[in-house]
Amino acid sequence: MIETTSSRSETRSKIVDVAARLLREQGPAAVTTRGVAEGAGVQAPTIYRLFxxxxGLLDAVAEHVMATYVSTKAAIVEAASAGDVDPIDDLRAGWEMQIGFGVANPTLFVLLSDPARALRSPATQSGQHVLASRVHRVALTGRLRVSEKRAVDLIHAAGTGAVLTLLSTPPEQRDPQLADDLFDTVLRRIVTDAPERPETSPAASAVAVRAIASQLTMLSDAERQLLTEWLDRAIGAL
Structure with missing residues (x-):
């Protein structure tokens, strides 16, 4: 029987779904070639040929689960942007969602926390983009006191650390306030309580202008690039 691209894709998806279910319900030890092959109704060599x-199979599972999760996050951000959801509240909701996902999917989270995997994972990169979109919304309000990249890096680092700390602690000993307190600490560092006037917070004002620089179509591409460079330099020095 000649394998078509469609049948190959269907077989691959079936194997990934079975492996993801075994990983979620029974842990990584259950994700064996034999167990996955039996669950998917394929021969073991098929798994080796595809993954x-x-x-390689675990990489595919991690990518599949993360991609589904990120698409949900992206939809939430889009809805928040279209509505009247406060950007800070949206940022907090994203943090809580990320912490919940990490604690509920320990094996996958640890896999995706591996820098080598993260760098080659489209879903992980998409997740970073969603976080950046949330931070950008805060910048547009004039409340961000650090650069958007700095804010994204701080939130990402704190979130990863919070989940790994919780996962390394027995469930009955976990501090339920740890993640919330950490987020509040980061929030105090990156945002102001209210939009600041330029004379009182030049950094927040510069970040806000930087956030809309790409929309200043009355300037040429070269002028917008130069403005962006100047603002980045000013934000880094403030």
Whole structure:
């Protein structure tokens, strides 16, 4: 029987779904070539042909689950942008969603926290883009006191650290306030309580202008690029 591109894709998806279910319900030890092959109704060599080895299969599972999760986050951000959701509230909601996902999917979270995997994972990069979109909304309000990149890096680092700390602690000993307190600490560092006037907070004002620089179509591309460079330099020095 000749394998078509469609049948190959269907077989691959079935294997990934089975592996994801086993991982979620029984843990990584259950994700064996034999167990996945039986659950998907395929021969073991099919898994090796499609994924190379168990590690390749786990990569595919992580990417699949993360992509589904990120698409949900992106839809929430889009809805918040279209509505009247406060950007800070939206940022907090995203944080809580990320912490919940990490604690509920420990094996996948640890896999995706590996820098080598993260760099080659489209879903992980998309997740970073969603976070950047949330931070950009805060910048547009004039409340961000650091650069957008700095804010994204701080939130990402704190979130990863919070989840890994919780996962390394027995469930009955976990501090339920740890993640919330950490987010509040980061929030105090990156945002102001209210939009600031230029004379009282030049950094927040510069960040706000930087956020809309790409929309200043009355300037040429070269002028917008130069403005962006000047603002980045000013934000870094303030």
């Amino acid at each position: 190379g080895d168990k590690d």
